[in-house]
Amino acid sequence: MVGNGGVIKMEELKAKILAYLEGVSKEKPRVIAEKIGANKKEVDKACSELAKEGKVEYLYIGTSYVTLAGKDHTPGKLKEE
Structure with a gap:
């Protein structure tokens, strides 16, 4: 059992972020927060x-984006099914 409720909340938040990033090529952190209803x-x-865990990467293309680590960002490339 985890004694710190914040740890559980952070793990849930990270899971939501990863799930959201599965469906997009890249996204701004502000938009991720809006889409998943988080601060x-x-x-x-x-x-x-x-x-730090190697699960996402930051991209700097005029502004900061977050993406799943190793994800292809070729323009026009559709997500493989």
Whole structure:
């Protein structure tokens, strides 16, 4: 049993972020927060942890984006089914 409820919440938030990123090529952290109904600061922290774990990467294309690690970002490439 986890003594700190924040740990469980962070794990749930990270799972929501990963699930959301499965359906998009890349996304701004602010938009991720809006789409999953979370606080942007919490999303930023979760994305930082996910990046340290090697599960997501930050892209800097004029602005910051978050993407699943190793995901193809070729323009026009559709998600494989």
